[in-house]
Amino acid sequence: MTSRSPLAPPITDQADDIDRVWDVFLYLALGVLAFVVVLVVYVVIRFRRRDDRLPQQKHYNIPLEIAYTVVPFVLVVGLFAITVVTVNAIDDTDTDPDLTVHVTAFQWQWEFEYPESGVRIIGGADTDAPELVLPADSSVLFELESLDVIHSFWITAFRFKRDIIPGTVTEFSVDMSDDAAGEYPNAGVCAEYCGLDHALMRFSVRVLEPAEFDAWLVEQANDQEVAG
C-alpha cells in the first residue's frame, strides 16, 4: 500500500517517531477490534437458540469483571506512557534552530518568510499553490501567524499540524531528516475550516540539500532585491 499511497513519506525525525507510535496504536486497535469481533461471532454461533430451555441466569462474575476492567486500564497506561514520551519530544520548541520560517496565513493563501535573509514567498489568487522550500538535515522553527481567522498549518509529511490563532503567534520546530530531500507536491494544506475557499489553501513542499538550500536562498534574495 505504501508505494501507491497518496500520503507523503515522513521527512522529519519527529514524523518518524510519530509513525512508529502510529504503528503501535494501529496494531493494538486492529487487535482489539479483531478480538471483539471474534468473540461476537463465537457467541453468536455457539450460543444461538437451540431449544426452549432457559439458560443459566448468573448475572455477575466479580473476578472476570475486575479482569476486563484492569486489562484495558493497563493497556491504556502503556499507551499513555508512549504518548507522553513522544509528545514531549514533538512539542519541544528548538530555541536555537538552523533556520526560522515565518508563516502568515490569511483567507485564503499562505506567505512564507525567511527572516534571516528577508526572502518572502506569497501565494496569490491566480498563482499556483505556493512552494515552501526547506533544507534537509537541519532544525527548523516555524512561527505561525494569522491575519484574519483560525487556520491550521498541516504538512502531511511532518505528520503534524498546528493551529494558527489570530492574536497570537504559535510555533513549533522540527528536525528535518538527512534523507528528506525531494518534492512533495501534495504535502501542505490548511486543516482548519476558514471560510469560502478553505479547500484551495494548499501549498507544496520542496526539500533541498543544505548547500543547495543556501544557494537557493541567496538566489531568491537577489531576485527579490532586483524585483523589489
Next chain:
Amino acid sequence: MTAVDPTVDPDREAMGGADPDRLVEIDDFLGDPDAHGPRGLPRTIIGWLTTTDHKALGIAYIVTSMVFLGIGGALAGVIRAELAEPGLQLVSVETYNSVFTIHGSVMVYLFAVPFGFGMANYLLPLQIGAPDLAFPRLNAFSYWLYLIGGAVMLLGFVADGGAASFGWFAYPPLSGAAGTPGIGADMWIVSIILTGTSGTLTAVNVIATVTMMRTPGMTLFRMPILTWNMFITSFMVLVAFPVLSGALLMLLADRQFGTHFFDPVDGGSPILWQHLFWFFGHPEVYIVALPFFGVVTEIFPVFSRRPVFGYKGLVLATLAIGALSTSVWAHHMFATGDLVLPFFAATSLLIGVPTGVKIFNWIGTMWDGSLSFEAPMKFAIGFLVTFVAGGVTGIMLASPTLDFHLTDSYFVVAHFHYVMGGTVIFAMFAAIYFWWPKVTGRLLSEKLGTWHFWLLMAGFNVTFFVQHLLGRAGMPRRVPDYRPIENFELWNKISSFGFLILVASMVPFLINVVRSLRSPATVGADPWHANSLEWATFSPPADHNFTWLPPIRSERPVFDLRWINFEGVGAPTSADAWEARHDHDEQWLPLHQWSDEEEQKRTTGPRPIERTSEGQSSDEDRADGDRGDDGEEIT
C-alpha cells in the same frame, strides 16, 4: 418437563425446562385492553397540539427527529455527490459550506439528542412504573421549543445570505460578524439556544421523575439500564448545555451588540470559545451515546434470555463515563498546542476503560445465553461491532502524538461517524424494532428487517471505512474539492457509492413501517418475553400507563413474574412478595365495599397463577396489594 439433554449444561437443566403451560403470560393479568378508557396516541390535530401525555410527546420527539434525520441525510447526499469527483460539479462553494454546516448541526442538535429525549419521554415513566413525567406541561413546552428551534435553523436556507456556513462548532473569528455576515448565522445561534434550553428542561424533568416517581419496590438498583443511562445523561445535560447556551449568547452579543468576547482584534480570545464549546461538546458526545447504550442493554438480555451481566459494574461504568466526560474536552484542541497535553491525553484515554467495560458486559450478557436473532438483536449486534470500530480510532485520537496529524482530517470524520453516526443509527433502529409493538400494538416484518439490517451494515461501512484512509493520507475535512490524486478519487467514489447503499437500506424499513401500520393491532402486552415494566401494560399502554403492576423485587419484574412457578429462577423474594400480596388481598379486600360494577370486573378476569397451597384460585391476586392503586396514586 423436557427430558434431560446430555449436551446441555447441568446448571441450565437445574433451571427446569421451559414448559409453556407453566409460564405466566402478562396478558392474562391485564384483561380487556379497552376496558380502561382510550389508549394510544391523540387522533386529532388539536389533540396533538395540546397533549401533555409523555407517550404522545415521546412519539412527537421521535418522529420529528427522524424527519430531521432525513433532512440531514439529504444534505449528506449533497456532500457525497459533490465529493464523488474532484473539482466543483454540483453546488457552489457557498452552498456547500452551508450544507455541511447544517448537516452536522441537524444531526447533532436536532436528530441524535432529541431522539434520545424522545425515548426518555416514552419509555422512562413506563420503565419505573410512573403515570407520566414529573412535569407534563414543562415537557410539552420542551418539545415545542425544540420544534421551533429546529425550524429556525432550517429557515436559514431562505434567509438573505443563506444558512450558517461556519461548521457545526462555529469557531470565531470566522463565526463573527465580519467572518460570516448574514442573518442565517444568527438564526443558527438562536436555534441552538432554543433547542439547548429544551434539552435542559427535559433533563430537569427526567431527574425529577426518576428521583420522585418510581413505583414502590423500584429501587435505584432495580431500574432498567436505559432509565439509569437517561438519568445520568440528564445530569450531564445540566452540566453541559447551559455552558453552550451561555457561550452562544456571548457569540450573539459579539455579532449583534458590539461586544468582544471572542474577537482578537479588540482583545477577545478565540480560544475561549473553543474551551466553552468543547466543554459542552465532549459531554455532548456521551449525552448522545448513553441513551443508545441503554437501548442495547435492554435488548441483549431479552434475546439472550439472560440477565444483564454485571449490572452494577455497568452502572458504575456509566457514572465513570459521565464524570470523566467533563474533563476530556480539550482533546478537540490538541493542535492549538495551547494546553497541558498529557492531562487531556490521560483523561481521554482513560474514558476508554469504562467504555470497554460496557462492551464486555454486553458480550457477557450473551455468553452462555440462548440467542435468537430477531431484528432488534441484529441491530444491537451491529451496534456493538460498529461501536468497537469507532472506539479504537477514538483511542488513537486521544493521543496527541497521533492527533496532530489526524485531527481535522477525514480520519476524524470517519471516527465520529462510526461512534456518533453508526452506533446511534444501529441502536436507534434496534430501539424502533424492539418497542414498535409496544407503541403501535403491531409487529414489523422480520424479513424486511433482515434486508434493512444487512443493507445498512454494508452501506455504512462502505461509506465510512475508506474515510479513515483518506484522512490519514491527508484529505482535510470540510472541503468541496480535493486534489485529483488517484487514490483520493477512488476512495471518495467508494464512499459516495456506499452512501447510495445507505439510502437503499431505508427502503425496506419504510415499506415495513407502512405495511405494519396498515395491519390490525393485535400484539399482546409482551411479545418478546421481555423484562422491564413497560411490558407489563397494554400495547399501546392505557392512559396513565398502568392498570396493574407486578411486585418488583429485581431489575426484571416481568421476568420474575413469568417464571414465578419455577423455583430459583426469578428473584428469590419475588415469590414471597407474590404470596404476601395474595395474603394481604385475602385479609383486606373483603372489607372493601365494592360497587356492583367493580365486583363484576374483579371476579370475571382470568386467573393464571396456581401458587396458593389451597389450590383455590381467587381473583384477589389481580388487585395490587403493594400499592393499592395504579400509578396515579403517587403523583
